[in-house]
Amino acid sequence: MALRFEDHAAFQRTCLIAAACSALAAYYATWMALPKGFLPWATAAALVASTIFALRAAERWDDELPPAVCIVSAVALAAGAALAAPVLLALVELLRIVLSAALAAALGGAVIGLWMGAATGPLHVRAGGDRIARRLLDPESRIDPELLRQLRERADQLEKTRSAF
């Protein structure tokens, strides 16, 4: 079965916005010295942003939902990203050598956001050709039968004219 990735722009937007929201949350959490560090706040911000943008993309699906396996994969990837987020602490510690604590946390937050945004990727996967190709393959269902009959007659006449020469 052919698979295709639909709506690249929406996917890129989701990744970008999730990364930005998460970076802001991480920066704010570090600057305000919120309890439990920046990680939970950045993860929550990324999750909220990714969910909102995934739902907005879903509005354009019409009656065509992604395969169930893709939805499950997206949820699993998002959960995996959240669980893997603590490994970023070591990276942020390294970044702190050259950046202020808040900026290093913001970069770490941006990475979490990117991961969360990327986790929405499977939601953009569709099976088979895209909508336009499928409609072109099935013109009869869309064209008025009377018009189709006239088109056939004209095509027959053209064929006869061409064979006369």
Next chain:
Amino acid sequence: MLRTAVVLSLVLASATAAAVAALRPPHKTPPPPADPPAVVRDGALRLSARLDRSWLDSRGGASYLEIGVAAEGAPERGPRTAVNAVLIVDRSGSMSGEKIARARDAARALIAELDGEDRLAIVDFASDAHLLLPSAAVTPAFKEIALAQVARLQATTGTNLSAALDLAAPQLAQGRAASRLDKVFLATDGLANEGVSDRAGLLRIAARDFGRATVSTFGIGEDYDEDFLASLAAQGGGRTLFVHSASQLEPAMRAELTRSARTVARDVRLEVRGMSGARVVRVLGYGADGDAIRLPDFAAGEERRVLVKLALAPSGEGDADVARVALSFADAEGAAHRAETTARGSFTLEPARLALRANEALAHGARAELAELARDAAELKGAGKVEEARKLQTRMRYLVNGIAAAAPPAAMPALRKEAESYDVGVNDIQAGGDVASKSVKQKAFDSLRAPVSGW
């Protein structure tokens, strides 16, 4: 399509970088050179000094110096040292009613706690000062007379505190002996308005009149000048207490007296000097008495912390003495002692070393600075300078947020909670000297000056 590939590449690259960072072997930083505090002992006191971090920025900056002074021995309460006490009681017009009754309670509580080894004099004041009881040994007969005299205390007009201080001084001198601790207790509800009435003048008089005596102050009601009483107690090495109710007086008096149980050091002074280009910006919570900082008397087992803010000048890389601390005191027998130590640090430009977390002294220093800011914010808010108070409240938040990444994580929740409590307290202030203002200031005073074990 291409952008999607870029996004996915970024995801892959960041995941790889995070994995590599998490799996890399821990960076081996040389052990801190001066983290354990330099400790010296002399007589009954132990002196320690340490900077808030071992690695200092060669380009300069700021650092807290934490000085610890601890008395040897167990803190158990044995028979207390005899005291030579003078109680100064306000009987101005505003003390009428419940307040004068509380003042009488204070006097009764003090009389009840003293015995034949102690001496007591009571001075009361309104427009003029009056010697209610001259200094004498607190025998059972004296107690009877004293209680009868106290019962006759009546409120009248005027508040001439300077006259009371002057009248108390010779009584204190009269009862002085090597075996007794000099203690002055002041219970008042208002502002001095006769005689010398400015704060600086009154503090000068108290310093002159009481010298080495410990001065503790009790503010009754809501009208007293808490800043003056706090300054007087700070100068005299004692405690200031905001008395909400009469029931507080007796335990407070008892606590002040029992603190002299097994007093092992008195007239305790610290001198701090910056070295290697470091400069003492200020000693948090303590006013300097000349070059020295006066600390309260030390009971056995008691421990106090003094935080000093240092400004560090640019310096070459390497180990250096950053501050010298000298401690002088008299032991229970009156013999003089002196101890000295230095706080060392290591100057560096290496980002990895400078990024190391500081020790608890950073949190302790920030806590003391927080208390100073809260006290000043309360003062400004009480004076109607709401915007200026708000700026200090913002500085309080910046202070806590600024050290969050460098301070030990375990110290941060308590510090944050304390900052919030000060913030709420300052917000609650409606007028200068109201209950909220007095509460914030007393909390700040205790935070700055209470022993580590707490009052």
